[in-house]
Amino acid sequence: MSSQTAAHETEPTADTATIRLDGLTKQYGDVMANDAVSFAVEPGEIFGYLGPNGAGKTTTIRLLLGLLKPTAGTATVLGADIRHRRALTRAKANVGYLPDTLGFEERLTGREVLEYFARLRGDERRDELLELFRPPLDKPVETYSHGNRRMLGIVQAFMHDPDLVIMDEPTSGLDPLKQDRLHLFLEDERDAGTTIFFSSHVLSEVQRICDRVGIIRDGELVALETIEELLERGGKDVRVQLAGPVDPDQFVTAEMIDVELVDRTARFTYTGEAIELLEHLVQYDVTDIDIGDPQLDEVFKHYYGTDSQETG
Numbered sequence: 001m002s003s004q005t006a007a008h009e010t011e012p013t014a015d016t017a018t019i020r021l022d023g024l025t026k027q028y029g030d031v032m033a034n035d036a037v038s039f040a041v042e043p044g045e046i047f048g049y050l051g052p053n054g055a056g057k058t059t060t061i062r063l064l065l066g067l068l069k070p071t072a073g074t075a076t077v078l079g080a081d082i083r084h085r086r087a088l089t090r091a092k093a094n095v096g097y098l099p100d101t102l103g104f105e106e107r108l109t110g111r112e113v114l115e116y117f118a119r120l121r122g123d124e125r126r127d128e129l130l131e132l133f134r135p136p137l138d139k140p141v142e143t144y145s146h147g148n149r150r151m152l153g154i155v156q157a158f159m160h161d162p163d164l165v166i167m168d169e170p171t172s173g174l175d176p177l178k179q180d181r182l183h184l185f186l187e188d189e190r191d192a193g194t195t196i197f198f199s200s201h202v203l204s205e206v207q208r209i210c211d212r213v214g215i216i217r218d219g220e221l222v223a224l225e226t227i228e229e230l231l232e233r234g235g236k237d238v239r240v241q242l243a244g245p246v247d248p249d250q251f252v253t254a255e256m257i258d259v260e261l262v263d264r265t266a267r268f269t270y271t272g273e274a275i276e277l278l279e280h281l282v283q284y285d286v287t288d289i290d291i292g293d294p295q296l297d298e299v300f301k302h303y304y305g306t307d308s309q310e311t312g
């Protein structure tokens with residue numbers, strides 16, 4: 001991929017990246033869960049790692065945390081090479097991790113779980129986070145709802161005030177209010193300088209809060225760009241209201257995709273230059289027009305095929 005090549009070409013001499021993957025590869029039998037994945041996450045950004053189920057997101061995260069060994073290639077996390085256990089352990093004292101499945105000791109209460117992590121890494125932000133996310137503290141974790149487990153996980157991931165937080169599908173199963181609360185919190189953390197790396201298969205969430213996105217599919221990185229670049233490549237969402245009927249053969253141009261021409265309203269995604277669209281439309285009696293950015297899931301479908309629809 002050109003994006004992967006670019007990451008190599010622009011490699012600085014002193015590496016300032018918070019996370020850098022360099023040909024990171026993990027093979028399970030015949031399955032290439034990560035196939036020579038290379039990219040960098042810069043300090044103070046929210047980086048969305050996006051892909052359909054089974055794409056390889058969790059594998060990357062587990063490799064970055066030293067929970068799996070790479071088949072080939074490597075990565076650094078806060079400057080520590082993931083193959084060097086001691087350096088990575090030191091770096092991880094400054095990393096927060098929210099796994100997809102929270103492996104807390106089920107019989108302990110939430111308070112006891114937090115005490116355990118506090119002894120390991122510190123808890124200077126515990127009270128502030130508990131006020132925001134409010135998991136019940138005096139019940140055993142086995143009685144927690146899915147949402148409360150996640151709330152406890154978020155407090156655990158941030159309470160030692162790490163420089164980097166890695167989250168695996170953090171909002172999955174959360175109600176919209178809790179999702180909103182987490183999104184706003186992540187934006188505040190980013191503004192305060194924390195680097196956030198999170199995986200998701202929910203495009204709207206990535207579109208809303210991420211600065212940059214890496215898209216993984218079948219173990220390969222297929223895109224690495226800012227949200228703006230991704231949306232720009234996806235064209236514009238256009239709705240045109242016409243005064244009278246038009247001949248579709250003349251009205252529809254090659255740059256229009258997903259065209260719906262119903263009655264006197266045309267809706268389509270326009271992939272050409274805006275000026276050319278305007279020059280084309282002056283031939284028609286247009287009574288109203290609306291041009292906006294497409295949703296990321298539309299972009300995803302156009303560029304990566306229909307298999308990815310499940311990711312919306």
Ligand SMILES: Nc1ncnc2c1ncn2[C@@H]1O[C@H](COP(=O)(O)OP(=O)(O)OP(=O)(O)O)[C@@H](O)[C@H]1O
Pocket residue numbers: 028031032033051052053054055056057058059060201
């Ligand atoms: N321990 C394992 N042994 C064999 N295959 C595995 C193992 N773990 C993951 N895989 C396979 O590797 C591929 C990537 O899986 P991974 O869990 O990394 O994907 P994912 O993007 O996190 O998916 P999801 O969104 O469903 O969590 C899948 O084909 C999966 O079946």
